[in-house]
Amino acid sequence: MSSERPIQSPGNQFTPNNPLPQEAKLPNEIATFSPEVIAEMDAHIAKYPVRRSAILPLMFIVQRERGGYLDPPGVAFLADKLGVRITDIWEVATFYSMINTEPVGKYHLQVCRTLSCKILGADKITEHCTQKLGIKPGETTEDGMFSLSEVECLGSCGTAPMMQIGFDYYENLTTEKVDGLLERCRGGGMSNGVR
Amino acid sequence: MFIGALGCEPLQLARVNLENSTSLDVYRRNGGYEALRKALGMSPDDVIAEVKKSALRGRGGAGFPTGMKWGFVPKDSQKPKYVVCNADESEPGSFKDRYLMERDPHMLIEGMLIAAHALGSKTCYIYTRGEYRYLIEIMDRALVEARNANLVGEKILGTDFACEVHTHTGAGAYICGEETALLNSLEGLRGHPRMKPPFPAVAGLYSCPTVVNNVETLTAVPDIIKMGGEAYQKLGTEKSGGTKLWSVSGHVNRPGVYELPMGYDDMEKFIMEDCQGITKNRKLKAVIPGGSSVYIMPASDILGKDVKMDYEGLVAAGSMVGSGGFIVMDETVDIFESTKNLTEFYKHESCGWCTPCREGTDWLVKVFKRIAKGEGQPEDAQLLLDLCDNIEGKSFCPLGDAAAWPIQSAIKKFPEDFKRHLAPLVEAREAIAAD
Numbered sequence: 186m187s188s189e190r191p192i193q194s195p196g197n198q199f200t201p202n203n204p205l206p207q208e209a210k211l212p213n214e215i216a217t218f219s220p221e222v223i224a225e226m227d228a229h230i231a232k233y234p235v236r237r238s239a240i241l242p243l244m245f246i247v248q249r250e251r252g253g254y255l256d257p258p259g260v261a262f263l264a265d266k267l268g269v270r271i272t273d274i275w276e277v278a279t280f281y282s283m284i285n286t287e288p289v290g291k292y293h294l295q296v297c298r299t300l301s302c303k304i305l306g307a308d309k310i311t312e313h314c315t316q317k318l319g320i321k322p323g324e325t326t327e328d329g330m331f332s333l334s335e336v337e338c339l340g341s342c343g344t345a346p347m348m349q350i351g352f353d354y355y356e357n358l359t360t361e362k363v364d365g366l367l368e369r370c371r372g373g374g375m376s377n378g379v380r
Numbered sequence: 381m382f383i384g385a386l387g388c389e390p391l392q393l394a395r396v397n398l399e400n401s402t403s404l405d406v407y408r409r410n411g412g413y414e415a416l417r418k419a420l421g422m423s424p425d426d427v428i429a430e431v432k433k434s435a436l437r438g439r440g441g442a443g444f445p446t447g448m449k450w451g452f453v454p455k456d457s458q459k460p461k462y463v464v465c466n467a468d469e470s471e472p473g474s475f476k477d478r479y480l481m482e483r484d485p486h487m488l489i490e491g492m493l494i495a496a497h498a499l500g501s502k503t504c505y506i507y508t509r510g511e512y513r514y515l516i517e518i519m520d521r522a523l524v525e526a527r528n529a530n531l532v533g534e535k536i537l538g539t540d541f542a543c544e545v546h547t548h549t550g551a552g553a554y555i556c557g558e559e560t561a562l563l564n565s566l567e568g569l570r571g572h573p574r575m576k577p578p579f580p581a582v583a584g585l586y587s588c589p590t591v592v593n594n595v596e597t598l599t600a601v602p603d604i605i606k607m608g609g610e611a612y613q614k615l616g617t618e619k620s621g622g623t624k625l626w627s628v629s630g631h632v633n634r635p636g637v638y639e640l641p642m643g644y645d646d647m648e649k650f651i652m653e654d655c656q657g658i659t660k661n662r663k664l665k666a667v668i669p670g671g672s673s674v675y676i677m678p679a680s681d682i683l684g685k686d687v688k689m690d691y692e693g694l695v696a697a698g699s700m701v702g703s704g705g706f707i708v709m710d711e712t713v714d715i716f717e718s719t720k721n722l723t724e725f726y727k728h729e730s731c732g733w734c735t736p737c738r739e740g741t742d743w744l745v746k747v748f749k750r751i752a753k754g755e756g757q758p759e760d761a762q763l764l765l766d767l768c769d770n771i772e773g774k775s776f777c778p779l780g781d782a783a784a785w786p787i788q789s790a791i792k793k794f795p796e797d798f799k800r801h802l803a804p805l806v807e808a809r810e811a812i813a814a815d
Contacts, residue, residue, distance in 0.1 A: 232505075232546040232548070233546075234460075234586060235567065235568070235586060236568075237567065237568035237569075238548075238566060238567055238568045239568065240568035241510070241548075241549055241550065241551045241565070241568070242548070242549050244551065245510070245549065245551070267568070269568075276570060277568065277569065277570055280553065280570040280571060280731075281510070281550070281551035281552050281553050281571075282551070282552035282553065283510045283511070283551040283552035284551050284552075298721075299472040299672075299721065299722075299725050300472050300473065300630075300668075300672060300707055300718055300721050300722055300725075301472065301473055301629040301630055301707055303718070303721050304630055304631065304709060304713055304718065305630070305631075336552075337470075337472070337554065337725050337728055337729060338470060338471070338472040338473070338554075338672075338725070339511050340469050340470070340474065340475040340477075340478045340509070340511070340512065341475060341478075342472070342473050342474075342475050342627060342629035342630075342635075342705070342707070343381045343475055343627060343628065343629045343635040343636055343637065344381055344635075345629060349511060352511070352513035352514065353514075354514070380513070
């Protein structure tokens, strides 16, 4: 199938006649995963006629399994798994805001900052988090428990202000609600929304 | 939050408030998959003809006639054809697709299957923004149900029609809502838009004929087939058929997703009565009616102006339907601040592919930030407009236009809000000079 790929697509440089250079495939360390996780990845790859299409779903899995971010061994694994160069993985990883290329805290608080949330008090929510956690947006607490980010519109404008922790939505926020959430995070009684 | 229809029988929101609305059982008991059965008894050309008659226009923002888009797919092509659902809903102010998928996933599957039958496609992808992971999980569960009930896969409903539907995740990039950027992303590349032509209908996903439609567009299709294109069109106006979902947010007492017939009369009644007016009894200042990219409307263009809510009506009133992300702002909002907020959004989301948009949005934010620091110069309003002029119509894809329009309209409609920020430095200088 890959030989029928479009000419304009940069993902199409390596065909059976023009294979991937070996040195591009050999990093110092390649991440390994359990058979269950590999099966999960293969189920994604099976959806597409071209393996590379599974790059984003697989990045999320690697990120989940490698402590919340895409580390070099994880990237090396993906390049090998998808039959592309390591630079192809980095190229894609650095484009998408949900793919972390640096470690993040266990609970990643992502406060929506765009207009509807903004006019209904998003700044207050962010400031409250900053005050309670002692970190500014873009930072992680020293114990690695919390990261705080300001993110763009999450499609929750009718229930503003809101934040996402991992993949989970918390809407119609007040500072009291945020206190409750932080308490539950600290008590370990709350999912970090990563899956 | 309110979710429901006003001024018409609910079509796309018919089942959203039912108990267990995501289940196949509830969907089928309420007429689900009957449209697919009917469509499979029709020729693909007849299905496309009905969609053309319906005057359905793409609900993602551009408003392109759906039937015409489907008609562009070459029938004689030997390549596989793809139907891709654009569920990358990221336009600030828009959240309708989210609730359609959250509450009625089978309606989307049925719409995609009918589109696949009409276009001769055997594979469909639902490209959902990465943040909407829980919706992908809902869609995956619905797809398992549909597969087990012989509605997806081989020999669908006992016919020769075979079609697979897969979910796909984005990973946080507004630009992937642009259809060619979405296709690049789906191919595992950075979400940069592609040169058009060729249009996706001719060379889209994997260079094969592809139709990309918004969630709201595809979920309108089952009702069009059920009631016939003409009946659907008559629910709306001549050029904008059917009903439209409006995501209402901001300073209204009852935000929500409202299904209104196209041509709903009028916007003032909608805000003041249907959405129960402005919070805290404040005055209406402005509305962004179609998602952040469209022209901002001051209250004076709405109140007493009988603005009809459809494509033509909003253009006549100086704005656009866009994606229907209806953001209401009261008198406390500083339009300079709100425009700065949106400009920062576009700067963050500019994909970096073309210079006017990448550099232009960056410069816009720099100027906005300088003004916000109290260092605005009187000529900065013109500087912003000049920057917009160097982006609008000169960027590779419409993201550049979308960044320019809110600023152009805000300066035009709310000059006072800008002047207030541009004066302090001059006043300070004058004070020093007088000293």
